[in-house]
């Protein structure tokens with residue numbers, strides 16, 4: 001059997017976000033709930049809803065030897081003092097098995113699930129609950145998922161399995177039927193904005209709109225480099241529309257961003273002249289801009305188009321293109337962008353792909 005820590009547990013950060021609080025009351029409001037916790041739980045929700053952090057927080061609480069009451073709402077939380085909490089925080093808990101995709105793969109292989117199953121029958125090292133987190137659960141291929149079924153149905157005593165996914169619909173019905181399912185919603189915009197402000201995020205309303213309501217994604221997007229890339233992509237689109245740039249040279253400029261070396265430090269310190277982007281980033285913002293335009297175009301009868309789009313700071317620029325737009329061609333362009341998502345995962349010539357998309361964009365305009 002290989003080392004149970006197939007993926008380092010240090011990648012798990014236990015955290016209860018403000019928008020999880022009422023859900024937490026249901027899950028772990030009191031000791032009775034913890035003692036009678038379901039043996040298999042499925043946490044699902046959109047990307048950026050914080051479900052992985054919640055799964056980790058739940059694992060830490062379930063394994064804690066002396067959970068304490070929250071002074072505000074009385075629900076239980078990990079004590080952070082006991083041996084279990086300390087091992088958890090070191091990312092080295094012997095009674096936690098975190099199963100995720102290996103670094104170089106997109107799939108959780110059946111062998112890893114077999115290792116997990118062998119691990120579940122071992123006794124708890126700390127003589128308390130054992131917890132398994134499988135994240136993302138949709139990364140298990142059919143063989144892997146099938147081999148987990150028996151364990152889900154009859155788990156070893158004192159073992160809790162927590163499956164985490166943002167693609168619940170792609171899980172096998174046999175997996176779904178064996179888990180208690182909890183859906184994590186994105187927070188109300190006001191709660192999300194307040195939280196973003198607390199994190200020191202500037203322009204929280206814009207970041208939240210760009211992240212389709214996900215506060216965690218909004219945090220990711222709120223850095224200088226990401227915003228500079230977005231600006232370049234949107235400005236390119238507008239410049240092609242106004243005739244001040246042509247698709248081929250705009251494609252070349254955007255393509256150059258992908259050849260800048262991107263290190264973590266460079267990313268956070270990137271200035272206007274040192275911005276870098278992946279093909280994924282560029283397609284993301286093209287998709288975002290064109291989707292906004294299609295929405296504004298289809299919703300122009302509504303006065304409040306702003307609440308349906310992402311790039312709210314470009315609303316006026318996009319509005320001005322409406323009477324020049326062939327909507328049918330724009331929708332075809334959206335199809336091409338959808339294909340581009342797949343193409344960039346292969347060995348496509350990205351410069352040519354960008355040229356093609358931007359030439360198609362020019363054709364969308366009268």
Ligand SMILES: [Zn+2]
Pocket residue numbers: 063064065066067078079080081082083084085086
């Ligand atoms: Zn503890």
